[in-house]
Amino acid sequence: MPTTLFVVHGSHPCATVERALELKGVEHRVVEWPPSAHPLPQLALFRRRTVPGVVFADGERVAGSRAILRRLEERVPEPALYPAPGPAREAALEAERWGDEVLQPIVRRVLWGALDRRPSAIPSYQEHARKPVPPLARILLGPLVVGIEQRLNHVTDAGVRADLADLPLALDAVDAWLRDGTLGGEAVGAADLQIASGLRLLMTLEDLAPALRERPAGRLALRIFPDWDGRVPAGALPEAWLAPLRAAVPAVR
């Protein structure tokens, strides 16, 4: 049995792990749970309700994108996803942690806040799913999925608005890491994957994509993940919520 990666199609930490397995040349298969149906089977397999989880070919189970990447690095050292011990490694670990703990939840809240306003966009996130949800089920289950995800991710209007107000600072942090070489090297690292996957998912919101495309952070996301399912047409998020992002000028390079 090859290594098996358990995911939900379109999840950003899942994309991080899938790309890491590809970069390491690890033969693997991918099992996609239906959207929002993963917590119970993931709990049963990994004692953790979130995706991603990996069962390595020898049976070892690891859940959580950062834990998986660390273990993967130990098992398959080349090509390295982390710099050698020293200041560069410390900086990369901090950027990776930030991508996981800070950026990941922002992306979820903003995405589900937008999909709540445009549930008709939900099927676009399944376009290349390995097990596509049948069209009628998509229509019927769409509002249910939005409701579950909003509760799991504590999505509120005030929270989404605050996340959008904080986004310029978050993008400044990514641009600074790109300037000092923590991110954006020729060889893609764990921190690049963790941050680029979150930003790329955000760029499926056309309210946000133009502002992100203008910045090194957005260009990193497009370089690493050129293709990504999903599109929420512009106009989903209230204009007033987008003002801070539109006003933000990229930090001086």
Ligand SMILES: N[C@@H](CCC(=O)N[C@@H](CS)C(=O)NCC(=O)O)C(=O)O
């Ligand atoms: N930060 C963790 C969390 C992953 C996570 O929260 N994944 C989401 C999908 S993007 C999930 O499974 N959510 C379901 C839940 O919260 O129960 C990681 O990178 O593995």
